[in-house]
Amino acid sequence: xxxxxxxxxxxxxxxxxxxxxxxxxxxxxxxxxxxxxxxxxxxxxxxxxxxxxxxxxxxxxxxxxxxxxxxxxxxxxxxxxxxxxxxxxxxxxxxxxxxxxxxxxxxxxxxxxxxxxxxxxxxxxxxxxxxxxxxxxxxxxxxxxxxxxxxxxxxxxxxxxxxxxxxxxxxxxxxxxxxxxxxxxxxxxxxxxxxxxxxxxxxxxxxxxxxxxxxxxxxxxxxxxxxxxxxxxxxxxxxxxxxxxxxxxxxxxxxxxxxxxxxxxxxxxxxxxxxxxxxxxxxxxxxxxxxxxxxxxxxxxxxxxxxxxx
Numbered sequence: 001x002x003x004x005x006x007x008x009x010x011x012x013x014x015x016x017x018x019x020x021x022x023x024x025x026x027x028x029x030x031x032x033x034x035x036x037x038x039x040x041x042x043x044x045x046x047x048x049x050x051x052x053x054x055x056x057x058x059x060x061x062x063x064x065x066x067x068x069x070x071x072x073x074x075x076x077x078x079x080x081x082x083x084x085x086x087x088x089x090x091x092x093x094x095x096x097x098x099x100x101x102x103x104x105x106x107x108x109x110x111x112x113x114x115x116x117x118x119x120x121x122x123x124x125x126x127x128x129x130x131x132x133x134x135x136x137x138x139x140x141x142x143x144x145x146x147x148x149x150x151x152x153x154x155x156x157x158x159x160x161x162x163x164x165x166x167x168x169x170x171x172x173x174x175x176x177x178x179x180x181x182x183x184x185x186x187x188x189x190x191x192x193x194x195x196x197x198x199x200x201x202x203x204x205x206x207x208x209x210x211x212x213x214x215x216x217x218x219x220x221x222x223x224x225x226x227x228x229x230x231x232x233x234x235x236x237x238x239x240x241x242x243x244x245x246x247x248x249x250x251x252x253x254x255x256x257x258x259x260x261x262x263x264x265x266x267x268x269x270x271x272x273x274x275x276x277x278x279x280x281x282x283x284x285x286x287x288x289x290x291x292x293x294x295x296x297x298x299x300x301x302x303x304x305x306x307x308x309x310x
Contacts, residue, residue, distance in 0.1 A: 070139030127156025138165030
């Protein structure tokens with residue numbers, strides 16, 4: 001076998017190569033194993049950093065889709081699919097977004113979230129079928145996620161989506177040539193895993209970081225925050241009602257009880273509550289003013305010369 005730097009080339013895929021640093025991992029004690037994994041994990045953000053231009057290009061396309069009332073879809077198999085579903089599921093409560101705005105499509109269906117469905121990623125026809133079943137349109141974005149770049153299910157979905165006019169992206173963790181049915185190729189070369197081929201590790205971490213970057217950036221650009229505060233969170237439980245009231249108190253200086261009472265009048269909408277408290281207007285008027293400024297709290301308050309505490 002040919003040595004390549006710190007790897008043993010048993011495949012032309014970086015994520016399938018052997019990592020020489022962990023060749024004797026089965027002879028290490030607990031502390032040594034943990035330090036080894038940690039040292040390898042430290043390299044992931046640097047690999048992600050190199051992909052920022054492409055991530056940014058895709059984010060801008062996602063925001064364009066959202067402005068056209070389109071949606072963002074993730075599609076993947078195994079760890080890739082699960083991470084897409086995870087990221088999508090966290091957007092509604094964090095940003096008061098509709099459940100349909102960001103959707104994760106899991107190869108093998110919901111059962112595959114908890115149990116591996118072997119061979120499902122090779123089902124080309126199922127990839128075509130799922131795009132048609134979900135009803136993707138030319139206003140939508142679809143990001144295929146496949147660490148190796150080999151999942152037929154993902155490529156079939158991207159090809160069919162492109163035929164429909166969907167904006168397409170592909171996230172891989174290996175060197176890969178951009179297919180003609182992919183608008184944006186995001187490559188993050190994390191190198192060989194501590195356990196050879198276990199792409200739930202560094203590749204999974206890189207994927208999680210990039211998906212977080214995509215949706216967080218898109219939500220900020222869609223005016224879902226004021227500074228770094230979650231002013232569009234969904235108050236779905238006691239903790240989030242409390243967080244909402246504390247945000248209002250912090251930003252406006254009013255006491256907690258008044259903040260909570262206003263939040264209740266606004267049906268739990270923090271952004272509208274902040275307008276109500278700052279401009280002394282009704283909930284209906286607060287919503288009207290926000291709508292004029294495309295939901296931007298900052299622009300709504302700037303019009304009146306008001307700046308909130310951060």
